[in-house]
Amino acid sequence: MSDNYTLYNQTVMDHFLNPRNLGDLKDADGVGEVGAAACGDIMKISLKIEDGKIKDARFKTFGCGSAIASSSMATELIKGRSIEEAMSFSNQEVVSALGGLPPVKIHCSVLAEEALKAALEDYLKKHPEMAARVQPKAEAPPA
Amino acid sequence: MRQVYLDHQSATPLLPEALDAMRPFLTEAFGNPSSLHQLGLRAREAMHHARVQIAALLNAESPEDIFFTSDGQESANLAVKGVAYANQRKGHHIVCSETEHPAVLNSIEFLEKQGFTCTKVKVDRQGFVNPDEVRAVITDQTILVAVHHVNHDIGAIEPVKAIGRIAAERGVPFYVDAEASAGWLPIDVQAFGANLLSFSPHKLYGPKGVGVLYRNKKARLVSILHGGVQEGGRRAGIENVPAIVGAGVAAELALRDMPQRIAHTARLQRKLWEQLQARVPYLQLNGPEPGPHRISTNLNISTEFIEGEGQLLRCDVHGIAVASGSSCVSKSLKISHVLAAIGLNHALAQGNLIMSLGKDNTDEDIDYVVETFAEKVVAPLRAMSPMWDEFERGLIDSAIHPRGQGKSFAAHAATISGKH
Ligand code: FES
Numbered sequence: 001m002s003d004n005y006t007l008y009n010q011t012v013m014d015h016f017l018n019p020r021n022l023g024d025l026k027d028a029d030g031v032g033e034v035g036a037a038a039c040g041d042i043m044k045i046s047l048k049i050e051d052g053k054i055k056d057a058r059f060k061t062f063g064c065g066s067a068i069a070s071s072s073m074a075t076e077l078i079k080g081r082s083i084e085e086a087m088s089f090s091n092q093e094v095v096s097a098l099g100g101l102p103p104v105k106i107h108c109s110v111l112a113e114e115a116l117k118a119a120l121e122d123y124l125k126k127h128p129e130m131a132a133r134v135q136p137k138a139e140a141p142p143a
Numbered sequence: 144m145r146q147v148y149l150d151h152q153s154a155t156p157l158l159p160e161a162l163d164a165m166r167p168f169l170t171e172a173f174g175n176p177s178s179l180h181q182l183g184l185r186a187r188e189a190m191h192h193a194r195v196q197i198a199a200l201l202n203a204e205s206p207e208d209i210f211f212t213s214d215g216q217e218s219a220n221l222a223v224k225g226v227a228y229a230n231q232r233k234g235h236h237i238v239c240s241e242t243e244h245p246a247v248l249n250s251i252e253f254l255e256k257q258g259f260t261c262t263k264v265k266v267d268r269q270g271f272v273n274p275d276e277v278r279a280v281i282t283d284q285t286i287l288v289a290v291h292h293v294n295h296d297i298g299a300i301e302p303v304k305a306i307g308r309i310a311a312e313r314g315v316p317f318y319v320d321a322e323a324s325a326g327w328l329p330i331d332v333q334a335f336g337a338n339l340l341s342f343s344p345h346k347l348y349g350p351k352g353v354g355v356l357y358r359n360k361k362a363r364l365v366s367i368l369h370g371g372v373q374e375g376g377r378r379a380g381i382e383n384v385p386a387i388v389g390a391g392v393a394a395e396l397a398l399r400d401m402p403q404r405i406a407h408t409a410r411l412q413r414k415l416w417e418q419l420q421a422r423v424p425y426l427q428l429n430g431p432e433p434g435p436h437r438i439s440t441n442l443n444i445s446t447e448f449i450e451g452e453g454q455l456l457r458c459d460v461h462g463i464a465v466a467s468g469s470s471c472v473s474k475s476l477k478i479s480h481v482l483a484a485i486g487l488n489h490a491l492a493q494g495n496l497i498m499s500l501g502k503d504n505t506d507e508d509i510d511y512v513v514e515t516f517a518e519k520v521v522a523p524l525r526a527m528s529p530m531w532d533e534f535e536r537g538l539i540d541s542a543i544h545p546r547g548q549g550k551s552f553a554a555h556a557a558t559i560s561g562k563h
Contacts, residue, residue, distance in 0.1 A: 007456065016453070017460065022527055033529060035559040039470040040489050041450065042556060044529040060529035064452040064471035068527060104474055 008065060011099045015069035020076050023058045029126070032118025036111050041067050043115040045075065049123055052130065054078050054086055059115070066101050067108040070094050074112035083123075084134050089116055146462040147508045151346070151440055152295060152323060152499035153466060158348040158396060161389035165350065168385040176382055177373065186384045193391025200394040201340060202331040203357050210356040210374045211387050215322045215343030218356035219246035221367055221378065222318045222339045226287045227254050229363035230316075234284035237261045238315075240272045240301070242294050242481045247320055251289075264290075268485050269431045270299035278309045285313065291320040292335075293328065296468055296481035296497065297430025298441030300328070307336025316362035322346065325355075326397035327404065327440055338362035344386070348502075349393030353386035400502070408500045409439035415498065415509050416442055422517040427543045429487060429495070442498045443468075445491040447543050448531040448552075449524040454496050457520040463512055466497040488542055490530075490552045530555075 006013050028046035035042045041063030048056035057075035061068045073094050078086050091109040095101050101109060124131040148156075168189060174182025176190055194206035203209060212218045227237065237251055241263040251261045262280040266272055272290055281288065288310040293300050303319055310317035318339040321330055326347025332340050339358045345351040358364055358377075370379030397404070412433045420426055425447040431437040446454065451469030458465050466472075468479030470493055477483075478492035487495075498512070525531040530552060533539045539549045 013456075016456065019527060024532070033559050035556045039476045040493055040556060041471065042529055042559065060527060060532060062448065062528045062530045063450050064469075065456045067450075067471075068453060104476070107476075 009099045012066060012069045012101065015072040016065040019068055019072040021058050021072065024060065025056060025058045030119040030123030032115045032122055034111060034114045034118050036107060038107050041111060043067065043071050043111050045115040045119045047119045047123060052083050054081050064108060066105040067111060069098060070109040070112040071115065073097050074116055078116060083120065083130060086116065086120055087134060089113060144462045145511050147512055148464045149498040149500065149512065150464045150466050151501035154345050155348045155501055157350055157389065158393055160396060161349055161392040164392045165385040165389040168388050176384060177371065189388050190382060190384060193387045196391035196395040197355055200330065200398045201357050202333055204333065204359060208357055208359050210358060210377050211382050212354040212356055212378055213352060214354040215341055216246035218341035218354040219244065219320055220250050221356055222341055223247055223250040223289060224254060224367045225364040226316055226362055227259055229365040230286040234286045235259045236282055236284040237287045237289065238264065238277060238280055238285055239289040240264050240266060241484045242266050242270055243289060243291055244295055244320055244322060247289055266484055270294050270297045270485050272301050274302050274305040274309055277306050281313050281315060285315050287318060288315050289318040293324040293438045294481060295323040296479055297443045297485065298438040299430050300436050300438060303335045311336045324438060327438055332357055344390035344393050347393050347397045350386040350389040352383050353390045404502045405439050407502060411500050411504055411509055412439050412442055415512065418509065418513040419444065419516065422513055423521050425541055425543050427491060429482060429485065440500045444496055446494045446521055447491065447541055448528050448534055449521065450493050451495045453524050454520050461515045461519050463515060468495040468497060469493045488553055491542055
């Protein structure tokens with residue numbers, strides 16, 4: 001028997017208790033803030049983008065343990081990726097990097113994906129030249 | 144690290160006296176109380192003694208009115224369904240409050256699918272039922288009035304005596320769920336005018352696996368579990384004798400120590416609430432103020448701009464056990480139906496935490512909880528919250544202490560989730 005029981009696995013707990021990339025980027029190139037229809041949580045991701053690549057990412061989250069862990073993990077994963085790559089980012093990647101989430105908590109990782117995409121959209125709106133380059137991919141019909 | 148247990152409304156530790164009394168019935172005195180030999184008769188006698196002890200706690204007319212089930216929720220099922228089925232020739236209408244425990248609400252919902260009807264009486268913003276509203280909705284078809292003694296979420300003490308009088312005037316059986324109050328508030332089924340009353344001994348330092356249902360002869364009740372003729376034919380299945388013995392001891396000691404338990408928890412409850420308020424800004428108490436209208440064990444708070452599950456997990460990491468009514472904690476992703484019923488806005492319900500005190504909590508526990516909650520729970524979670532940041536920048540306003548600056552949290556949340 002263990003003498004320390006946790007609701008989530010150790011990776012999730014670690015990202016919840018010691019979130020990476022917490023905060024706002026002062027000179028962010030794209031900011032996305034989304035709310036979850038399901039339970040009412042709110043997530044905000046800001047991005048620093050240079051030469052078509054995500055240089056830096058920060059998050060703030062009003063939500064449960066897995067929402068905080070998901071946003072922490074999502075910002076870790078997307079740093080260094082190109083915009084095109086980031087456009088096809090999926091919550092599944094967050095879930096596997098976290099070593100799994102309880103079924104009822106999968107939607108919290110979806111919120112992280114949505115916040116990231118909202119931040120990218122915000123960036124592309126301000127940079128139509130980039131939008132033109134990535135749009136064909138962005139508009140590909142969903143699988 | 145200090146361990147502080149503040150979830151006594153979920154379960155309490157077993158009294159050593161109860162365990163001692165139970166031990167023989169887990170070992171050598173294993174007889175089936177329906178058996179007619181020495182071992183059976185010993186078990187039967189022990190159960191009778193527990194009925195006497197529990198009848199005293201409730202001021203029941205007779206120990207024969209005490210029935211044992213597996214848990215308070217089973218007792219609630221038996222009370223609601225058992226009375227409804229026994230009286231279905233008289234009528235099909237049930238009256239309850241909208242803040243009853245799911246064991247009552249879902250039992251009624253089950254009956255509604257079979258043609259019964261229900262009127263749920265609303266509560267006010269503190270969670271109180273108005274007895275006049277109960278009077279107004281009782282009809283000639285009403286066969287049961289069900290109102291809990293104390294609300295399990297927000298600690299509101301309901302006017303059960305007044306409701307009991309009204310039910311008696313109309314000749315309708317009155318069922319009181321005393322899950323949150325038994326052992327923590329004086330209960331007098333005769334003064335309440337209660338025909339049925341239920342509770343779980345594990346909330347008053349007894350064991351799990353046993354529930355109590357008091358029922359007097361004025362309320363007809365049929366069994367909902369069929370088989371042997373246990374519990375006067377009201378519940379088939381062998382009784383959990385060790386747990387019943389432990390429940391009896393727990394009831395006896397609860398009655399003996401009640402004044403001290405109430406005084407102690409009431410003092411700590413006040414202290415906890417006063418100190419939390421002093422240390423944490425934008426904090427709200429849900430339900431009545433500590434005092435004569437709130438049970439001394441319960442504190443239900445909402446901390447603005449942060450969510451409840453995160454608070455619970457961070458408390459737990461620091462040795463503090465609490466509960467929460469946040470939507471993120473519930474499996475259905477809905478806020479507690481009690482918080483919704485008192486009109487709490489969604490964001491405040493999400494920031495909900497329930498702390499429930501017990502006889503063994505100390506002043507040092509409270510000091511530790513207040514300090515830890517302010518520094519290790521609220522501060523880091525607010526630092527993570529986009530809402531706290533936007534509040535500080537004047538973009539959204541507080542619902543607890545509005546500054547007249549920025550839009551409401553609800554309006555903000557609606558805007559950003561609107562696109563989904
Ligand atoms: S954010 Fe509400 S359940 Fe995760």
